[in-house]
Amino acid sequence: MQVVRLRVNGDERACGVPAHYTLLETLRYGLGLTGSKQGCDKGDCGACTVILDGRAVLSCLTLAREAEGRELRTVEGLAIGTEPHPVQDQFDLAGAAQCGFCTPGILCSSVALLERNPSPSREEVRAALAGNLCRCTGYEKIYDAVEAAARKMGQ
Amino acid sequence: MIRPAAGGAAQAPEALSVVGRRMRKVDGLAKATGRARYTDDIALPGMLHGKILRSPHPHARILAIDTSRAAALEGVHAVVTGRDMPTTYGIIPWTPDEHPLCVDRVRYVGDGVAAVAAVDEDTANAALELVEVAYEELPAYLDPHDAIAAADGPFIHEPRKPGRNGNVTKVVKLAFGDVEAGIAAAREEGGVVVEGDYFFEGTTHTPIEPHCAIGLADASGKLTVWSATQVPHYLHRELARVLELDPAMVRVVQPPVGGAFGGKSEPFDLEFCVAKLSMITGRPVKILYTREEVFYSHRGRHPFHMRYRTGARADGVLAAVDAEIVMDGGAYASFGLVTTYYSGQLLTAPYQMPAYRFHSTRAYTNKPACGPKRGHGSVQPRFAFEVQLDRIAEALEIDPIELRRRNALGEGTRTVNDLRVTSNGFLECLAMVEDASAWRRKFRRLPYGRGVGVAGSTYISGTNYPVYPNDMPQSAVQLQVDRSGRVAVFSGASEIGQGVDSMVAYVVAEELGVPLDHVRVFAGDTDFTPVDLGAYSSRVTFMLGNACIDAARRVKRQVQKVVAEAWDAKPQEVLLAGGLAVRAGDTGTQMPIREAFNLAEAAFGALGATGSYDTPKDVHGSYRGATIGASPAYSFTAHVAEVEVDPETGFVDVVQIWIAHDCGRALNPVLVEGQMEGSAYMGFAEAIMEEQIFKTADQGRAGLHNAPSLLDYRIPTSLDTPALRSLIVESIDPEGPYGAKEAGEGPLHPSIPAIANAIYDAVGVRMNALPFSPPRVWRALQAEAARTPAARSAATPAAVS
Ligand code: FES
Ligand code: FES
Helix, strand or coil, X not given: CXXXXXXXXXXXXXXXXXXXXXXXXXXHXXXXXXXXXXXXXXXXXXXXXXXXXXXXXXXXXXXXHHHCCCEEECHHHCCECXXXXXXXXXXXXXXXXXXXXXXXXXXXXXXXXXXXXXXXXHHHHHHHCCCCCCCCCCCHHHHHHHHHHHHHHHC | CECCCCCCCCCCHHHCCCCCCCCXXXXXXXXXXXXXXXXXXXXXXXXXXXEEEECCCCCEEEEEEECHHHHHCCCEEEEEEHHXXXXXXXXXXXXXXXXXXXXXXXXXXXXXXXXXXXXXXXXHHHXXXXXXXXXXXXXXXXXXXHHHHCCCCCCCCCCCCCCCCCCEEEEEEEEECCHHHHHHHHHHCCCEEEEEEEEECCECCXXXXXXXXXXXXXXXXXXXXXXXXXXXXXXXXXXXXXXXXXXXXEEEECCCCCCCCCCCCCCCHHHHHHHHHHHHHCCXXXXXXXXXXXXXXXXXXXXXXXXXXXXXXXXXXXXXXXXXXXXXXXXXCCCHHHHHHHHHHCCCCCECCCCEEEEEEEECCCCCCCCCCCXXXXXXXXXXXXXXXXXXXXXXXXXXXXXXXXXXXXXXXXXXXXXXXXXXXXXXHXXXXXXXXXXXXXXXXXXXXXXXXXXXXXXXXXXXXXXXXXXXXXXXXXXXXXXXCCEEEEECCCCCCCCHHHHHHHHHHHHHCCCHHHEEEEECECCCXXXXXXXXXXXXXXXXXXXHHHHHHHHHXXXXXXXXXXXXXXXXXXXXXXXXXXXXXXXXXXXXXXXHHHHXXXXXXXXXXXXXECCCCCCCCCCCCCCCCCCCCEEEEEEEEEEEEECCCCEEEEEEEXXXXXXXCCCCHHHHHHHHHHHHHHHHHHHHCXXXXXXXXXXXXXXXXXXXXXXXXXXXXXXXXXXXXXXXXXXXXXXXXXXXXXXXXXXXXXXXXXXXXXXXXXXXXXXCEXXXXXXXXXXXXXXXXXXXXXXXXXXXXXXXX
16 A cells, blocks of 8 residues: 555545555555546557646556656546536537547647647647547547637637 | 327427527536546445456356455455356346356356456455466357257257257247249349348447446445446346345446446346345445456357348339348356347338348357447348449449348338338438448449449337336436426436437426426336336337437426416417417417416416336338337438449458438437447448457467457548448438438448448459458459459559559
8 A cells, every 4th residue: 555645626535445556556446536537558448648737648558656746637627617618518419428438538639739739730640649449430520520610709 | 008199299390499509418518528427436335346257268167165265355345256146147037047157057258257346456466366276168159050050969058948059049040921932033033132141240239338347235234336338127036036125225327428328228246246235234335347358258249140032123123122130149148138029120210112021040159249340230141232232233233222222111101010100211321321421433443442332221219018018107207396496307217318308308498398408317226117118129218318309398288278377378389488478379468487387386286297207019021030120110221332442452442331310300410410420430340450360279269359458459540431421311200300211220230231342342352251451452452363364464553543
């Protein structure tokens, strides 16, 4: 057991977890932040994607310790109060989340993309999401949602 | 209960105020904000973690299992083996050939032999290492032909009747019309007979959520199981039977499911294990499959070895179809009995066939069991058959879309195997993809390396009969109205991402005139919802939609009656829409819907109703097997795919797929498009990338899955997936809810043959085996080049540029 201190979604949190725990395990099982999903636990699916210092990273390949002292955002931290993040809202409008299991990771990849590139082309969106597998949608509605969110945020 | 015809009540679109619009889902924001709670997101106080020990051998006798060292490990609370749960089960009641954990024999690498519950996952894993199993290895069958040939054994399962081949799970032979006469006629009258062998490699579902279950046995003797399942009702039945509990003391809760595609449509070992381990320990027990275990649990698409003989007259009209299919079933029966029928029964639309015969054999092999994957049993034959049609079109010099048009079955008819077909929008589907893809400018006109291909298909909107025989409804809901105007619907159906909970809300809001967000849908809990059979066979919109209409209209009639009395009007003059009760033709006379509900409650007591749906029973023939494949309505689809093939590497880039699908009516076009795109994507994936392969004895480990990870079993990323363009066709089915039919599985089928046919258009090679991976395509190009000098020069890069 070790104590891990994380700054997650603006909160300072601490919890005791086994030393080998990944960031994903710490979030889900240590802090009860179950929004981030585990689809493979080995870096293949992207369901566990979170935003660490502005970059989309796979929390199942990140040790909890590595996230200490850094700014961490998960799907639970994207909305502002009761107002969903524009990407979340557009995902809902466009039908971009079917089963929704890939969605938290895809949202984090999308938000990280839009924060560094506010009006990406479709090719740029496709490239940014290449590490997030979605088995339900065929991706079309996801691109539509990200592009619509970019337009909204640019307004 | 809604019986056919009473049901659907097709309505003019102008009469609908909710249905048909582009709407949000009821659970969309919960999923987009991370608040939706999937099974593994649930943590119960004192919860233990379970793990299952799996066989390293493809086929072996279990001589002894010693669990004592595992049980003695600090932190381990219980260890169970097959002997603790000796009752067999199977999703099809006639073929119960599985145990929750193997009792005396393992039949594939990954078969479960023991399970432990411990304080945490690490301890559970450590305990598995301490379980000692003595095996005696048996010869393993990896090829279905070898298994069938071993008529005298050794058998993977003991034959159900003495003298039978225990390696054969099912044989179906059916013939309709005179196939040989049709073939002879096609030959004599200037037509063509095309013969071909096809191989469809198996594929698996890979939902992004791995299977997960939690069991909780409480002191009152009640067992609750939370599970990521598509079939809570069937799970409920099997848990009670295998664990010898009164079904009234078992509750199955199905949280939102993170994708399924058929891969969660029967009971799995983990559900029995969490239940049993909790019954022993009195503590909640969770098991979450690793991704590797998801590959072992499988139940995915069967590998099919297919031979087709198709005869057509000189004008392209089909004369006869003859099929011989050998199916690789893997270690257990699963839905195999149904798969074997579907392999033949579902081919008889959208084209008229005067004569048709199929002979399908499903064999056991020592690999993970195959079962239903999106487009159950009919995706493989559709691939072969639509390539056959392409070859016929070419031989007769008829445009392949025109050939399909000439053979179209039409609406209000019966197929050669006596399936009743109601609505049919296939011709419109063909016309739409023809136009949208600019087919006429492209087909046989694009430069070498680039090509287009077309294919059509059909699929069922639910199966006519449940997996266990009974006369009860197939779908039901219970509806309850509060004085606030809020309507609660208790639905037995399973939300697996397809949007069924939203569909329920749309239908109820449409019927009762309440705002969408005043409808609450409670689903997936056998303790408080009526039975729905599950999310499989594309049955839910059609069946549950009709059940919702049934329930809502009962309440609506009560409301209309009391409001009519208050207004001195006729009940049918009272319209419920937009949060109001309004008098038809007199919009000045109205009241808030809540007031109307309150009047009804005052008159009739607490307001609520049940609604249910059962299938019509006159939609199929009377021969043995006629009921399997029968559905109250069929969807129709046509695809055009455009590809670019690199002749140097054999790499096939699918540029775009145009998908036209007749879903009857799109209750919410956003969700229908989502199903169409997701289906076409999945078909594309099987066509180009996915391959479920197992090592052979020569490779060191017979029967070991070659790629049980999402990296090695390649599924398409955003960069791999082609542009997908969905085109909705609405034929308004007379019995579907508002005319709706299925959309979740039909649109997968044509992707594969459309791509195969496009590859032919691009580079002139016929791809008869899946997937169309670079080595396969490259080899086909080389073989073609060796065969014809013309192809050789065309295949050189110089000729391409
Ligand atoms: S769970 Fe992290 S990539 Fe799959
Ligand atoms: S919505 Fe199901 S995996 Fe993406």
